[in-house]
Amino acid sequence: MSIQELSITNFILSNGIFIKPEIMKGNPGILLVHANWCHHCQIFMPIYKDIAMRLNNARDSFICLSIESEELKKDDGSISKTLGIQGFPCIYWVDQNGKVLGQYKGNRDQSSILAEACTIYHHCILEH
Numbered sequence: 001m002s003i004q005e006l007s008i009t010n011f012i013l014s015n016g017i018f019i020k021p022e023i024m025k026g027n028p029g030i031l032l033v034h035a036n037w038c039h040h041c042q043i044f045m046p047i048y049k050d051i052a053m054r055l056n057n058a059r060d061s062f063i064c065l066s067i068e069s070e071e072l073k074k075d076d077g078s079i080s081k082t083l084g085i086q087g088f089p090c091i092y093w094v095d096q097n098g099k100v101l102g103q104y105k106g107n108r109d110q111s112s113i114l115a116e117a118c119t120i121y122h123h124c125i126l127e128h
Contacts, residue, residue, distance in 0.1 A: 003052045006031075006067040008075045012098070017082045019065065019098040026096050028121055029063030030055070030104075030113075033083065033090040036068060041089045044108050048089075051110055055117070063094070093120045 004023065012018040019031070032048050034041040052064035069088060072080050083092065084103065091104035091113065101120065106112045 002056065003032075003049065003064045003066050006065055007071055008067075008079060010067075011079050013078055013082060017079065017100045019094055019100070021098055023065070024063055024094065024096065024098040027061040027063050028096050029065055029094040030117070031092040031094055031100065032064075032066040033072070033085055033088065033092070034066060034068060035088040036070070038069075038088040040108075044089050047108065047110055051113055054110070054114070065094070093117075 006019070006023070010020050010023050012020060019029075030051070032044075034045065036042075048064075048066070055062045055064060072085070083090065083100065089108070091108075093101040093104065093116075095101055104113065104116055106116055
């Protein structure tokens with residue numbers, strides 16, 4: 001499995017923000033919110049693809065997701081506001097129930113993100 005592109009219909013706003021169960025299938029994941037016009041996103045996208053490939057190869061039950069900023073404009077701003085998006089790219093951790101746990105605030109390199117994944121999910125997903 002590679003990166004799954006989401007639409008606004010894949011989100012549930014209810015006491016927080018969730019990604020629909022049929023997307024998560026009981027597995028934890030990572031969500032990238034990006035903008036095609038964003039230079040930082042263009043630089044980060046190959047890194048995210050590498051992270052997704054490593055996570056998918058190490059643990060096929062880890063879901064790697066993304067949504068483009070233009071898709072987020074299709075709702076009334078509730079998703080962006082709930083996520084607290086102030087710039088791009090944004091990375092979020094998602095639990096096995098689809099609940100968005102929080103935003104990743106660290107360095108945008110593969111090693112740092114994988115190390116944080118180990119901390120968030122209480123075990124190391126793979127060597128980094």
